[in-house]
Each structure stands twice: as C-alpha cells, then as structure tokens.
Amino acid sequence: MKSPTKTLVAGIAVLATVGALAGCSAGGDEGAADGKTELRVATFPPGADAAAYEAFAAQEKQFEKEYPDIDIIGVEYEWxxxxxxxxxxxxxxPDVFTVPFTDSKTLLENGQLMDVTDAIDKLGYTDKFNPIILDGVTGADGKIYGFPRQAYAAALHYNRDLFEQAGLDPDNPPQTWEEIREAAKAIHDATGKTGYAQMAINNTGGWQLTSQTVARGGRTQTDNGDGTAESTIDNDATKAALQFLHDVKWEDGSFGSKVDLDWGTINQEFAAGNVGMYTSGSDIYTALVRDFGMDSSIYGMTVVPMEGDDPGTLGGGDIAVISPTVDEKTKAAAVTWIDWYYMQKLMDKDAAVLDAKTLNESGQAVGTPLLPVLSRELYDESQEWIADYINVPVDQMAPFSDRIWDQTPVGEPKVKTQEVYALLDTVVQKVLTDQNADIDALLAQAQTDAQSKLDE
Structure with missing residues (x-):
C-alpha cells in the first residue's frame, strides 16, 4: 500500500500533469487559428498514477514533433x-477512444463508429491483422470500423504472497478448478482473506461466467452466421461454473463478503492484497500497477483450467475508434495518431523500441503477455525488439506464457453481447447471495430471457 504522503505527492504530480494537458487544451484555440488540428484523445482511467501521465506527455511531445500540425489533447477515459x-x-x-470487441458490432450497426476502411488499406496493413480479430471490427457491409490494437486471453491471477502464507507453491499454481477451490480454502483458512473472488456487476459477472463456461467446454451462444444467434446458456458447463461459485461461497466460506465487484473494484481489492485469486483478461497487470498501486512482487498469473470435450480460452480486447461526428480534417489527424500511438509499435522495430524505452523510463509496464493482434510471428519478433526494456516480472507470469499457446482461443458471443452479460449478472449475484438458489431454474429462465433479446 502507498503511504498517505506518497499518495498525496503522487496526486499533486498527477494534477500538475493534468494541468499541463489542460494547458494544451486551453492553447488549442490559438493553435486552431494557426492551422493546427486539435485532436482530443483518450488517455487513462481516472486515478492513474503520475508516471502514466508523464509517459503520455513524453509520447505526446514525440508525436507533435513529428506532426507539428496536430495538437494532441489528452482526456481521461474509462469504458x-x-x-x-x-x-x-x-x-x-474524445475524438479517439477505445471500446471492447464485444461492443464494436453493436456500435457499428448503430452507426456510432467511423468507417476507416480506406485509411487502413492506405496504411497497408489490412492483411496483416489476425483474421479472427479483424472480424470484430468488420461490418455486414464488409467495411472496417476500427483498429484492433490489443487482445487478451482469459487468465487466473493470483497473489503469490498469500499462496506462501497458506503453504502453497506460487511457482506451481492450480491447474484444475478443483485445485483452485482447494487453494482458495487454504488461503482463507490461513490468512482470513478472500481465497477466490469473482466479478458480478456491470456486465462483468456475465462476462466471467461466459469465460468459465467456455473453459469448461460449453458455449452460451451459437452464431447462425447471418447476424442472428441461438442462446445456449442452459448447458452443463455453465451449470458447473455456477456450482463452483456456490461451493466456494457457501460450503467452503472462501469467497469473502464482497459479492458486488466489477472490473475496477476487484482489481482494487486484489492490488490491496485482499484477494487470493480471480479470473480476468491477461492484460490487467499494467492497470494493477499503474492505476491501483499493486506491489509487483505479489503478482502471479496462470492459464484458466480447461476441462470438457471442447474447452477454450475466451479472448477479447479493444479497438481504437474514431467518433463518427468528427470532420474529415480531424478524422485524418485521428488516423495519424492511431497509427503512430497504437499500431506502429506492433509492426515497426524503431517504433516498438521508442515506445518501450519511453514507457520504461517513465516507470510504466513493458512486456505484459498479450495475444497477437497481428501474426504470432510478428508478435514474437516484437518481443525480441523490446527485450532490453521489458520490466514486468516475466518469471511470475511464466505459468501463463508457457501454456497459453496450447489453449484454443474462442471469441466472445457476437449478438447482444453486453445485454446478455447483464442478464447473466443477475444469475451470478443470485448464486452468491442465496445459499439455496436453484441453479437449474436460474439457467432455464436466463435461457428464455436471452433468446428473447436475441430475437428482438
């Protein structure tokens, strides 16, 4: 934990940096009069540390030196x-922001994203994208509406310090769901802390229930390939995932009292050392350190256990998109920024090294394991480019990095994704708040409700 003094100093530094960014905005009107294009771009969620803003300020300066006709204005943003x-x-x-893959289909169908097909073609890397990932930003009209910039796989995150206190080996984390349950009880019995936690609100409960269904060999939705889908929530894998939650909570007492966690709050609890294990995307290490103040020495990551006949790891990620309301001049500036800030470091050695060096010198995480947005070969090559600047505890992430390529990636459900996730939130919450919840009845009702949404 940060001391009050360090927190205050960090807060002052952040405010100073934000003030500097705001100064860019205040001066933007004059810049616009001189022919500069003001571009409002997403930066970090509220609460990011001073080092994150320092790194962004350095990158902003690098960009504006290369493109002096564009004035970058950083805007705090969290989806x-x-x-x-x-x-x-x-x-x-902002003019440029990011959205999850799961929302891209709905947003582009609603006309809420800018068509960037010509821009991506002109940049020459349309064919370089992983086809599965590119599909997430391609509309029914065949046009592309965003730049896939980061992908992740499902992962189990665990506290190495709590493992040791419970007599568990942090270098040999659980490899089955039953071993997770046993480790959770050992942690709770030895430390009094939550052995295992799970998100349950703001659509995150449905997201993680879907992830664990896939890991157990089931699927919550079948894509018909024509923009429609069939709900398959009421299956044995989803039932097993809910039974696991019931048993950890009510039989073992290992779950803890907080059953209303979402992405932000579960990260906060984990970073503070209050949670032994939880599942989420493999990309959260940066946020845990940067936004939630986690001590990196406690962190461990491994793959989510696979079981059943057709298991997979639920993949996801986000895309950089442009507001559909901007004019052509701003759109051109936005494409230039996205290419420079997000894309070039994935495919160009000089850009990758500059980005890694800048982040490293500002104390930001470099080298967090991700799934390749482009080809695996290019991803592996990019990791070699930045090897000198990787500063994350790669040994503590080895249980994930060594095994993830053996798992089959599965995309998130495509139709009414967030709406169905919201439905499943209530199922997860019921199991975690009612010891006698009827899981079969809950799944049957969720199946009916989800299909009604899919049929709308």
Whole structure:
C-alpha cells in the first residue's frame, strides 16, 4: 500500500500533469487559428498514477514533433458498459477512444463508429491483422470500423504472497478448478482473506461466467452466421461454473463478503492484497500497477483450467475508434495518431523500441503477455525488439506464457453481447447471495430471457 504522503505527492504530480494537458487544451484555440488540428484523445482511467501521465506527455511531445500540425489533447477515459451509450450520444467522448470487441458490432450497426476502411488499406496493413480479430471490427457491409490494437486471453491471477502464507507453491499454481477451490480454502483458512473472488456487476459477472463456461467446454451462444444467434446458456458447463461459485461461497466460506465487484473494484481489492485469486483478461497487470498501486512482487498469473470435450480460452480486447461526428480534417489527424500511438509499435522495430524505452523510463509496464493482434510471428519478433526494456516480472507470469499457446482461443458471443452479460449478472449475484438458489431454474429462465433479446 502507498503511504498517505506518497499518495498525496503522487496526486499533486498527477494534477500538475493534468494541468499541463489542460494547458494544451486551453492553447488549442490559438493553435486552431494557426492551422493546427486539435485532436482530443483518450488517455487513462481516472486515478492513474503520475508516471502514466508523464509517459503520455513524453509520447505526446514525440508525436507533435513529428506532426507539428496536430495538437494532441489528452482526456481521461474509462469504458463502462452501462454508461457508454449515454456518453457517446451526449458527445462527451474524445475524438479517439477505445471500446471492447464485444461492443464494436453493436456500435457499428448503430452507426456510432467511423468507417476507416480506406485509411487502413492506405496504411497497408489490412492483411496483416489476425483474421479472427479483424472480424470484430468488420461490418455486414464488409467495411472496417476500427483498429484492433490489443487482445487478451482469459487468465487466473493470483497473489503469490498469500499462496506462501497458506503453504502453497506460487511457482506451481492450480491447474484444475478443483485445485483452485482447494487453494482458495487454504488461503482463507490461513490468512482470513478472500481465497477466490469473482466479478458480478456491470456486465462483468456475465462476462466471467461466459469465460468459465467456455473453459469448461460449453458455449452460451451459437452464431447462425447471418447476424442472428441461438442462446445456449442452459448447458452443463455453465451449470458447473455456477456450482463452483456456490461451493466456494457457501460450503467452503472462501469467497469473502464482497459479492458486488466489477472490473475496477476487484482489481482494487486484489492490488490491496485482499484477494487470493480471480479470473480476468491477461492484460490487467499494467492497470494493477499503474492505476491501483499493486506491489509487483505479489503478482502471479496462470492459464484458466480447461476441462470438457471442447474447452477454450475466451479472448477479447479493444479497438481504437474514431467518433463518427468528427470532420474529415480531424478524422485524418485521428488516423495519424492511431497509427503512430497504437499500431506502429506492433509492426515497426524503431517504433516498438521508442515506445518501450519511453514507457520504461517513465516507470510504466513493458512486456505484459498479450495475444497477437497481428501474426504470432510478428508478435514474437516484437518481443525480441523490446527485450532490453521489458520490466514486468516475466518469471511470475511464466505459468501463463508457457501454456497459453496450447489453449484454443474462442471469441466472445457476437449478438447482444453486453445485454446478455447483464442478464447473466443477475444469475451470478443470485448464486452468491442465496445459499439455496436453484441453479437449474436460474439457467432455464436466463435461457428464455436471452433468446428473447436475441430475437428482438
């Protein structure tokens, strides 16, 4: 944990940096009069540490030196499913921002994303994308509506310090769901801390239930290939995932008292050392350190256990997109920024090294394991380019890195994704708050409700 003094100093530093960014905005009007294009771009969620803003400021300076006709204005930003549509409709989003793969289909169908097909073709890397990932930003019209910039796989994150206190080997984390349950009880019995936690609100409960269904060989939705889908929530794998939660909570007492966690709050609890294990995307190490102040020495990551006849690891990620309301001049500037800030470091050695060096010198994480947005070969090559600047505890992530390539990636459900996730939130919450919850009845009702949404 940070001391109050360090937190105050960090807060002052962040405010100073934000003030500098705001200064760019205040001076932007004059810049616009001189022919500069002001571009409002997403930076970090509220609460990011001073080092994150320092790194962004350094990158902003590098970009503006190369493109002096564009004035970058950083805007704090965090995607949240329940409020995103309101922000977008109200025009309060930046010109360039990021959205999860799961929302891209709905947003582009609603005309809420900018067509960037010509820009991607002109840049010459349309064919370099992983086809599965590119599909997430391709509309029914065949046009591309965003730049896939980061992908992740499902992972089990665990606290190495709590493992040791419980007599567990942090270098040999659980490899089955039953071993996770046993480790959770050992942690809780030895430390009094939550052995295992799970997200349950703001669509994250449905997200993780879907992830664990896939890991157990099931699927919650079948894609018909024509924009429609069939709900398959009521299956043995989903039932097993809910039974696991019931048993950890009610039979073992290892779950803890907090059953209303989402992405932000579960990260906060884990970073503070209050949670032994939880599942999420493999990309969260940066946020845990940067936004939640985690001591990197406690961190461990491994793959999610696979079981059943057709198991897989639920993949996801986000895309850089452009607001559909911007004019052509701003769109051109936005494409230039996305290419420079997000894309070039994935495919160009000089850009990759500059990005890694800048982040490293600002104390930001470099080398967190991800799934390749482009080819695996290019991803592996890029890791070699930045080897001198990788500063994350790769040995503590080895249980994930060594095994993830043996797992089959599975994309998230494509139709009414977030709406169905919201439905499943209530199922997860019921199991975690009612010891006598009827899982079969809950799944049957969720199946009916989900299909009604898919049929709309």
């Amino acid at each position: 949240e499913g329940p409020t995103f549509a309101v922000q977008l409709a109200g025009g309060s989003l």
